[in-house]
Amino acid sequence: MNNRRNFLKNTLPLGILPLIPLNSFSQELYKNGGTPNKLRRPKVIFFDVNETLLDLETLKESIVKTLGNKKELGTLWFTTMLQYSLVATAANQYFDFGKIGSAALIMVANNNGINLSAEYAKNAVKPILSLDAHKEVKEALELLKKNNYKLVSxxxxxxxxxxxxxxxxxxxDYFDAKISVEDYGKFKPDSDVYNWAARKMQIDNKDCLLVSAHGWDIAGAVWAGWQGAFISRPGQQLFPLAPLPEINKPNLLALAKELVLL
Amino acid sequence: MNNRRNFLKNTLPLGILPLIPLNSFSQELYKNGGTPNKLRRPKVIFFDVNETLLDLETLKESIVKTLGNKKELGTLWFTTMLQYSLVATAANQYFDFGKIGSAALIMVANNNGINLSAEYAKNAVKPILSLDAHKEVKEALELLKKNNYKLVSxxxxxxxxxxxxxxxxxxxDYFDAKISVEDYGKFKPDSDVYNWAARKMQIDNKDCLLVSAHGWDIAGAVWAGWQGAFISRPGQQLFPLAPLPEINKPNLLALAKELVLL
Structure with missing residues (x-):
């Protein structure tokens, strides 16, 4: 399919392509099977924080303990938190991300026969404030700084x-600026948030690179016209219906080594 | 807190209330601990379909089988599908809900060491088209029709x-109209979708009642100015940060019996 599409792209005038009948499911999934765009040197590198820079392990342990030691429920909690952050954004509401985390924990716990007070849930989520960096992160950020990259969380x-x-x-100390969606009032991956972050750094979307371990974050950035660098940490997947990001590496150091060559 | 808030509401001029320092987490969670608004007879009753009217059991069985028989992964899949429907909406994209379901299944499977083709995932999700109604649904819809309610899916x-x-x-045959978000291009609970559905039925938001077994759906409807009726099916929770809906019943017949009294 990939070869056929490229062949068509290269040999037919642009306007004819949409007339070729492709099964719409394959057509969408095709995007992820295609060839990514070539990575260009960005003016600013934006870093997602949770999971991308920081290891969520101790947070997950706290959550799993709260949910009766069922490991799968830790992942379900994190996904529920992300879902409800977008429920708020879609409904033009905003709550602190940690508060949504506590609310999601109460919901998942209730569904598993566990009753939590708001206070207990709040404490269970607190380890998010004291996570360690993934082991290669400092070396990677240092390398990028030495190569005159502007870094923004x-x-x-x-x-x-x-x-x-x-x-x-x-x-x-590695970051030239720290941007939280709190100042805008919508959560990633709302397109408006990427547009706003680019404007805040006084650059165009095309000059931004998002580094993230989340498929939804990469999808949102790429759809907003940013470049994307996916860090494929364990348990993380690209969204099969979104275009491929420019680069995909297992950790931050492997990515940094590519970026300094640009 | 509830009594104190009501006391303040009843005795102080409106403008003074926001000056009372309340812990913001309790304040938000308070909403769900408060007294719901009194249910008024709606001009149209809108019904969510999956889980609210139809029993997802056979779909879940198919999904769980695909995911190596781990039951918790069935719930994780459904939550991931809902998350990614909102990822699309937040990024101004739209895909068929079933296609998002297949994509979510591929992601959850990959995270658990299972590789699925797009075709296999599509087939695993197909039982969504042939679900049975929950056992009390027909009797409830009949009762509402006899009482001259206009019913819309x-x-x-x-x-x-x-x-x-x-x-x-x-x-x-019970429904006067069938509305799919497909015609608007955004998923529930985006506020725009509720506004659009009300306009489509030529009524105001305040004259709409949403019946749903999903906390996120009820939250979206109530935030859009609709009335809400939560069906508390097993495994379903209200969102603790949203206002309480007007009514909360374990099944549709219990709800219908209240509605015919209005």
Missing amino acids: FTNSSNFAVEQQLKHAGLI | FTNSSNFAVEQQLKHAGLI
């Missing part, structure tokens, strides 16, 4: 939370 | 899918 966490997080992980 | 499923679903479940 860009997270769904609140301003307060990300300040605590980057301080605790010893990463705060 | 309102779903994230595509037009094609909901037609198949309601035919197979023997429910199609």
